[in-house]
Amino acid sequence: MRIGLVCPYSWDVPGGVQEHIRDLAEALIDLGHEVSVISPADDDDALPDYVVPAGRAVAFPYNGSVARLAFGPLSANRVRKWVRDGNFDVLHVHEPAAPSLSLLACWVADGPIVATMHGANPRSRALHVAEPILRSALEKISGRIAVSEAARTTLVEHLGGDAVLIPNGVNVSRFAKAEPLPGWPGEGGAIGFLGRMDEPRKGLSVLLRAFEVIGRQRPGLRLLIAGPGDAEEVTAKVPAELRDRVVLLGQVSEPVKVQVYHSVDVFCAPNTGGESFGVVLAEAMAAGAPIVASDLDAFRRVLRGGRAGELFENGNADDLAAAIGRLLDDPARRAELSAAACAAVRDYDWQTIVRDVVKVYEAVLPTAAAIAL
Amino acid sequence: MSTPALLTTIAVIAVISVYISWRAGRLDRMHARLEAARASLDAALVRRSSVALELASSGLLDPAASLLLADLAHDARSASAGRELAESDLTRALRAVFSQPEVGASLLGREGADELLAELESTAHQVFLARKFYNSAVAATVAARRRWLARVLRLAGGAPMPEFFEIDDTLAPAGMDDQGTDMPHLSG
Numbered sequence: 001m002r003i004g005l006v007c008p009y010s011w012d013v014p015g016g017v018q019e020h021i022r023d024l025a026e027a028l029i030d031l032g033h034e035v036s037v038i039s040p041a042d043d044d045d046a047l048p049d050y051v052v053p054a055g056r057a058v059a060f061p062y063n064g065s066v067a068r069l070a071f072g073p074l075s076a077n078r079v080r081k082w083v084r085d086g087n088f089d090v091l092h093v094h095e096p097a098a099p100s101l102s103l104l105a106c107w108v109a110d111g112p113i114v115a116t117m118h119g120a121n122p123r124s125r126a127l128h129v130a131e132p133i134l135r136s137a138l139e140k141i142s143g144r145i146a147v148s149e150a151a152r153t154t155l156v157e158h159l160g161g162d163a164v165l166i167p168n169g170v171n172v173s174r175f176a177k178a179e180p181l182p183g184w185p186g187e188g189g190a191i192g193f194l195g196r197m198d199e200p201r202k203g204l205s206v207l208l209r210a211f212e213v214i215g216r217q218r219p220g221l222r223l224l225i226a227g228p229g230d231a232e233e234v235t236a237k238v239p240a241e242l243r244d245r246v247v248l249l250g251q252v253s254e255p256v257k258v259q260v261y262h263s264v265d266v267f268c269a270p271n272t273g274g275e276s277f278g279v280v281l282a283e284a285m286a287a288g289a290p291i292v293a294s295d296l297d298a299f300r301r302v303l304r305g306g307r308a309g310e311l312f313e314n315g316n317a318d319d320l321a322a323a324i325g326r327l328l329d330d331p332a333r334r335a336e337l338s339a340a341a342c343a344a345v346r347d348y349d350w351q352t353i354v355r356d357v358v359k360v361y362e363a364v365l366p367t368a369a370a371i372a373l
Numbered sequence: 374m375s376t377p378a379l380l381t382t383i384a385v386i387a388v389i390s391v392y393i394s395w396r397a398g399r400l401d402r403m404h405a406r407l408e409a410a411r412a413s414l415d416a417a418l419v420r421r422s423s424v425a426l427e428l429a430s431s432g433l434l435d436p437a438a439s440l441l442l443a444d445l446a447h448d449a450r451s452a453s454a455g456r457e458l459a460e461s462d463l464t465r466a467l468r469a470v471f472s473q474p475e476v477g478a479s480l481l482g483r484e485g486a487d488e489l490l491a492e493l494e495s496t497a498h499q500v501f502l503a504r505k506f507y508n509s510a511v512a513a514t515v516a517a518r519r520r521w522l523a524r525v526l527r528l529a530g531g532a533p534m535p536e537f538f539e540i541d542d543t544l545a546p547a548g549m550d551d552q553g554t555d556m557p558h559l560s561g
């Protein structure tokens with residue numbers, strides 16, 4: 001099959017949607033399909049050969065965080081040309097309600113379009129203007145996928161109709177084995193966090209408050225934080241006597257990220273909301289890290305209601321500190337959670353997921369038509 | 374106290390009171406000018422976001438740009454605390470769309486395009502001017518209120534200290550404005 005994937009956010013900036021598209025593209029290529037991805041990108045040279053750049057993206061607030069989007073006539077022309085040259089059997093757009101390339105692709109293309117909704121956002125845009133703009137482009141979509149119940153609910157509220165639930169995939173084999181970073185986790189134990197430090201919904205501040213409690217109780221315990229953001233801002237939130245035990249790695253490369261999951265005794269996902277699946281959570285599971293996560297609906301489901309990872313009350317730093325403490329004191333429980341997480345994450349392995357996605361493609365494929373302008 | 378001395382004292386007190394009340398009146402007029410400037414700045418910003426909304430719903434632009442403009446125009450109108458950021462975001466979105474060289478070709482001969490673009494440019498000018506005038510009124514008022522007499526006698530009463538309104542309001546990307554003024558222009 002010739003498949004065109006559309007990524008709405010800048011390829012160079014790490015993010016859940018971009019990683020999803022990369023892994024999906026590679027899994028589809030492994031299955032023998034022809035795949036082309038169009039994405040905004042700042043640096044055209046650093047792109048994998050299946051990615052076609054659509055020009056630079058501009059950062060704007062979108063859905064409660066900042067997204068790098070591409071829009072306007074330049075992007076529209078590039079998408080139009082890509083669709084025409086690609087002659088795809090199926091066009092698969094991601095996050096089509098974001099004001100970026102995916103919406104443009106729906107606008108310019110005819111023929112079978114599959115869309116995947118990633119984000120879960122409450123219906124906030126109280127705009128009569130947005131409705132018809134979205135509707136006319138989105139009604140061309142013939143197959144819809146949601147990566148989580150929350151994303152599905154968002155989709156139903158915004159557009160009506162229903163969607164197939166296909167959870168996010170994780171490249172399990174890529175995370176399964178790695179050496180811990182030198183010196184980690186160390187004698188006194190270590191807690192890990194991965195994600196944007198300055199994005200409130202990732203919940204780092206909840207973890208920092210919990211570390212204030214538990215770090216004082218356990219003199220050797222360290223906190224390992226990886227992810228982009230302002231390091232000084234984070235350090236300022238940590239009491240002076242704990243500062244040397246909070247290690248900030250900043251943005252890390254893919255291999256180092258895998259090492260981070262293997263470098264800690266407890267991995268923490270304190271997200272406070274908005275997360276529809278939690279790629280980070282699935283990656284930590286694939287690495288077999290004992291997990292403590294906030295009790296968001298999506299997390300609860302991925303962690304099998306608490307069997308594949310401890311849950312704590314969303315936003316409650318004391319509860320988080322207590323949960324971390326329990327795990328640090330109980331190596332047997334950690335081993336049990338690790339094994340359960342490794343087993344549970346198989347459902348989310350891309351090799352499993354991609355077959356479901358291909359089934360959706362086949363369902364929307366007409367007898368022998370290709371997409372034409 | 375002798376009569377001439379008393380008369381002199383009364384005269385001095387009278388002069389001082391007149392001076393103080395003149396200073397207070399001047400401050401009062403400055404606050405009035407400030408309020409008027411703020412009102413026209415608000416009006417200009419609201420007009421600009423209306424035109425942005427109109428552009429968004431006109432079908433002249435692609436749906437992604439339309440959606441973003443609609444979203445940001447809505448944010449700019451409903452923001453109170455983050456007004457400056459929201460207005461700057463709207464400016465950046467307008468600039469991102471209209472600085473693309475393809476925009477001319479995509480709008481060429483489309484019905485209503487010229488009118489809307491002219492209106493957008495004119496509201497952008499209004500915002501630029503209104504903001505400039507408002508900020509100079511703020512500067513003058515703040516300077517007057519910082520003077521010793523105004524501070525000691527609290528001549529400004531309970532009026533809050535005015536604040537500058539700082540937003541990005543340049544529509545053309547840097548270096549593209551060759552019109553010889555610092556007024557914002559759509560490129561091309």
